Amino acid sequence: MNGTHAILLPSRRRLAVLALAVIGLAFGAPSAFGSVDFTGKTLPDNVDKRRIEIDGLGTRLFTAAPRGKRRSREAAVFLHGFPGSSLDYVHLLAATGKFGRAVAFDFPGFGRADKPLGVPYTFDFEVRFLKKALRRLGIRRVHLVGHDFGGFYGMEWASAHPRRLRSATLIDSGVLPPDYPGHFFAYISALPGIGETYNRTQRYPTFRAGFSPPAHPPLPESFIRRMYEEYDDPGTRYATPRLYRSFADYRERSQRWIKALRPLDRKALVVWGANDPYIPARVARYQREAFPRANVNVLAEIGHFPFVEAAKQTRKLVRRFLERRLSANPHGSVAPQRFRRGS
Numbered sequence: 001m002n003g004t005h006a007i008l009l010p011s012r013r014r015l016a017v018l019a020l021a022v023i024g025l026a027f028g029a030p031s032a033f034g035s036v037d038f039t040g041k042t043l044p045d046n047v048d049k050r051r052i053e054i055d056g057l058g059t060r061l062f063t064a065a066p067r068g069k070r071r072s073r074e075a076a077v078f079l080h081g082f083p084g085s086s087l088d089y090v091h092l093l094a095a096t097g098k099f100g101r102a103v104a105f106d107f108p109g110f111g112r113a114d115k116p117l118g119v120p121y122t123f124d125f126e127v128r129f130l131k132k133a134l135r136r137l138g139i140r141r142v143h144l145v146g147h148d149f150g151g152f153y154g155m156e157w158a159s160a161h162p163r164r165l166r167s168a169t170l171i172d173s174g175v176l177p178p179d180y181p182g183h184f185f186a187y188i189s190a191l192p193g194i195g196e197t198y199n200r201t202q203r204y205p206t207f208r209a210g211f212s213p214p215a216h217p218p219l220p221e222s223f224i225r226r227m228y229e230e231y232d233d234p235g236t237r238y239a240t241p242r243l244y245r246s247f248a249d250y251r252e253r254s255q256r257w258i259k260a261l262r263p264l265d266r267k268a269l270v271v272w273g274a275n276d277p278y279i280p281a282r283v284a285r286y287q288r289e290a291f292p293r294a295n296v297n298v299l300a301e302i303g304h305f306p307f308v309e310a311a312k313q314t315r316k317l318v319r320r321f322l323e324r325r326l327s328a329n330p331h332g333s334v335a336p337q338r339f340r341r342g343s
Contacts, residue, residue, distance in 0.1 A: 036311045038223045040087045044094035054132050059113035061105045062086050064097020074141035074166065076322050077134070078104035081148020081173065082243065083227040085111025088147065088307060095319045100326025105133055109243070115235020122246035127156045140164060143325060145318065147171040147307065149243070155290070156253065159260035167325050168268040169318055172276050172304050174287045175254040183278045186244050195241030202237070204228050223308055261290045268294035269321040271314055273302035295321070
């Protein structure tokens with residue numbers, strides 16, 4: 001979820017947070033981020049990029065797969081959150097693509113997808129796009145990997161198609177407990193009129209400062225700037241309040257997801273930042289309500305973006321989890337099949 005203004009703080013402490021953010025960014029990102037390029041200027045050798053069109057809306061698609069599985073009907077599907085895009089996943093995509101098919105795309109209204117004004121951009125609209133994208137790509141058996149809103153989209157889709165879900169990797173996302181209160185940016189964005197004004201007037205200095213709470217080091221400025229460049233578009237600023245407003249029933253949705261998924265007891269990996277200021281770390285273990293045997297990993301001194309803040313550790317966890325499942329896929333290269341109506 002958007003990191004901007006997401007914490008309600010006393011005014012003096014908020015000023016301290018902003019000062020720490022500016023200082024941290026001025027001296028550059030910590031070495032813990034490694035050499036991962038989240039800007040998209042350079043891509044791993046085994047990651048391909050192209051555009052596809054679904055129901056008249058174009059989107060950016062990243063793919064990676066070994067030669068024998070490029071058309072496999074079983075794939076890891078990486079779903080981005082907000083703010084964010086498919087570029088968040090290039091290093092995870094590259095690692096997964098060494099043993100199985102992996103895909104990531106931008107949702108309409110976000111990243112580098114088409115962003116026409118007038119499109120509803122509701123939560124259900126984005127989930128329908130996910131369903132159509134899977135059909136378009138010929139993916140039948142799904143290993144979901146979701147961060148932030150991406151995990152929520154994935155849970156909604158999986159609850160409607162539980163037997164197509166093969167596993168879930170949830171990164172600071174998933175089912176939300178009844179007492180989860182949300183956060184400030186979600187609340188203000190959902191307010192009619194106010195949400196539109198707030199997002200329309202957001203500028204880079206406040207956007208950037210909101211990603212550096214005092215509990216963990218600042219994110220790389222290149223990562224924040226890329227997210228802002230994708231957000232700084234009339235279409236995304238238009239889409240954002242509509243998306244948050246349509247997800248106000250997240251408590252009821254989460255209970256439906258649990259009811260649909262818990263009986264299947266699917267394998268799940270949970271990766272969470274111990275210092276996530278938007279969805280607190282206690283929610284990580286709540287994922288066992290939907291996935292009783294979930295492997296839960298809470299990373300110390302990490303915030304809402306483990307795949308950036310702890311890139312190497314997150315990549316190791318995700319690769320190990322997915323390799324055990326995708327490498328066991330006996331189907332190899334299979335031409336996309338026709339889907340029954342409603343599948």
